[in-house]
Amino acid sequence: MSLLDAEKTAKFFDKTQDLFLYQHVSDFTRVREGQEPSILDYIFTGEESVVEKIECTAPLGKSDHVSIEFNYLTEADVKPTCERIRNYWKPDYSAIKATYANSTVREH
Numbered sequence: 001m002s003l004l005d006a007e008k009t010a011k012f013f014d015k016t017q018d019l020f021l022y023q024h025v026s027d028f029t030r031v032r033e034g035q036e037p038s039i040l041d042y043i044f045t046g047e048e049s050v051v052e053k054i055e056c057t058a059p060l061g062k063s064d065h066v067s068i069e070f071n072y073l074t075e076a077d078v079k080p081t082c083e084r085i086r087n088y089w090k091p092d093y094s095a096i097k098a099t100y101a102n103s104t105v106r107e108h
């Protein structure tokens with residue numbers, strides 16, 4: 001792999017991490033006689049629970065890439081979390097600032 005290819009690969013991987021994508025394929029997807037098997041085909045989603053039953057099957061025609069079969073769940077059971085998420089854009093910071101503008105800070 002050339003330095004340019006390695007940089008592109010790293011940039012691609014970094015972007016998937018920045019977007020919080022989940023990569024579902026873990027088996028080799030390209031197998032060519034005399035070469036090292038590799039994962040070159042991916043299924044990216046924003047949630048882990050929407051893809052199931054991934055199966056790598058025989059290639060189509062003369063391809064050296066396997067076929068990937070999987071179930072995509074369009075109505076996955078997503079359990080709501082009880083985690084509180086703060087919306088820092090919602091408060092009226094001007095009003096908060098005005099309220100505490102005349103306050104004094106006591107040091108102990």
